[in-house]
Amino acid sequence: MTGxxxxxxxxxxxxxxxxxxxxxxxxxxxxxxxxADAADxxxxxxxxxxxxxxxxxxxxxxxxxxxxxxIRVVCPVFARSGSNLDVPSLSPLVGPAILAAQADFSKGGKxxxxxxxxxxxxxxxxxxxxxxxxxxxxxxxxxxxxxxxNLTQDPQExxxxxxxxxxxxxxxxGAVLGNSHMQAQTTLETVENALGFxxxxxxxxxxxxxxxxxxRECHTPTLTxxxxxxxxxRLYPVRMIVKTPWERCSL
Numbered sequence: 728m729t730g731x732x733x734x735x736x737x738x739x740x741x742x743x744x745x746x747x748x749x750x751x752x753x754x755x756x757x758x759x760x761x762x763a764d765a766a767d768x769x770x771x772x773x774x775x776x777x778x779x780x781x782x783x784x785x786x787x788x789x790x791x792x793x794x795x796x797x798i799r800v801v802c803p804v805f806a807r808s809g810s811n812l813d814v815p816s817l818s819p820l821v822g823p824a825i826l827a828a829q830a831d832f833s834k835g836g837k838x839x840x841x842x843x844x845x846x847x848x849x850x851x852x853x854x855x856x857x858x859x860x861x862x863x864x865x866x867x868x869x870x871x872x873x874x875x876x877n878l879t880q881d882p883q884e885x886x887x888x889x890x891x892x893x894x895x896x897x898x899x900x901g902a903v904l905g906n907s908h909m910q911a912q913t914t915l916e917t918v919e920n921a922l923g924f925x926x927x928x929x930x931x932x933x934x935x936x937x938x939x940x941x942x943r944e945c946h947t948p949t950l951t952x953x954x955x956x957x958x959x960x961r962l963y964p965v966r967m968i969v970k971t972p973w974e975r976c977s978l
Contacts, residue, residue, distance in 0.1 A: 732764040733963040734938055741865035742832035743825055743840045745854060745898060748871035749879045749888045750846030753906045755786045756969040757871055757940065758843035759793065762786075763968075766796045771831075771838045773799040773824045777853045778845035779816055786843040789968060799824075817853060822860055829864040847888060848895035858897035869937055870900040872928055874907040874921035882928040889932055902937035903929045904963075911967060915945040919956050938963040 737744050746758040755778075762774040776787040786793075787802035794800060801820045824840050831838035844854045854861075870889050872879060879885040893899055907921030918941045929936045938961040946964040951957045 731768055733961055734761060734764070735768055737761075737867050737869075737937075738765055738768075738770055738839050741867045742828040742838065743842065743861050743864070743866040745842045745844055745861070745866065745868040745896070746871060746904075747844040747851055747854070747868055747892050747896065747900070748846065748906075749873075749876060749885070750850075752846075752871045752873035752876045752879065753908055753940075753969070754846070754871045755843055756965065756967065757869075757904060757906055758786055758841055759789055759968045760940075760963075760965040762793060762798050762841050763796055763966075765839060765841070766798050769837060771799075771836075772797075773801060773828065773838070773840045775801045775818075775821055775824060775840060775842045776803060777817070777821070777842055778850055779803045779853050792968070817856065822857060825857060825860045829860075832864065844892075844896070848891035851892040851896040854896040854898065861898060866898070867902070868896070868898050868900045869902055869904040870932070870934070871904045871906045872925060874924040875909055875917075880924075882924060882931050885928050886931050900932070900934060902935045903932065904937050905939035905960075908940070908942075908967075913942050913945075913967075915941065915950075915954070918945070919954060922956055922960075936960060940965045942967065 746754045748754045762772050766772045774786055774793055776785050778785050790800040801818050801824055803816045828838040828840045844851055872885050879888055889900060905925035907918055909917055940963045943964040943966055
């Protein structure tokens with residue numbers, strides 16, 4: 728299936744998109760949605776799981792669903808076996824995937840790489856291993872923020888985390904992705920109440936707001952007319968793909 732989605736311009740501008748942020752802000756859910764929507768829009772997507780620090784909430788846990796959509800998933804070594812070994816184990820496929828997407832992009836092709844980075848500076852260090860390759864061509868790094876996540880509930884706290892991520896990854900964020908949510912309890916009011924935080928952070932970081940996510944079921948064609956607080960923002964309706972261990976066990 729081909730079509731368009733709210734953030735399709737990212738894939739028109741660059742062959743590599745890095746999703747970074749504090750632990751628990753929802754990077755993986757954002758990366759999975761981006762990968763699925765890009766694939767549906769006709770891109771040849773490689774989703775790279777570079778979280779070799781946290782054994783939980785990894786995009787590689789959803790490899791089967793992604794691959795059913797035609798998405799190639801590159802995981803840390805041991806990830807598919809279900810091992811939680813605390814061993815840095817980057818896949819040798821990461822570098823070639825980045826270079827292949829860049830070469831294809833230069834020819835007007837549709838190959839794209841989405842990198843789901845680990846949380847904070849510790850997780851971003853793995854991205855830094857590939858920063859030289861990534862920066863050799865256009866790239867976009869989105870800094871994902873969540874007003875309701877502990878330790879980043881103040882714009883200055885989130886700004887400090889951003890500085891640490893940029894230093895560790897040797898890459899620069901190009902925009903902020905507002906992803907304030909409370910998992911399955913997220914409502915439109917949840918998102919709306921966090922807009923001030925997102926705007927203040929973006930202003931302090933001197934970055935644009937790429938988009939603000941909200942549950943797909945909350946999005947309507949008349950949303951901005953009914954809720955003027957969203958006026959002027961790009962809205963990205965997402966599915967809650969990532970589940971907690973107890974939610975997955977109950978399925």
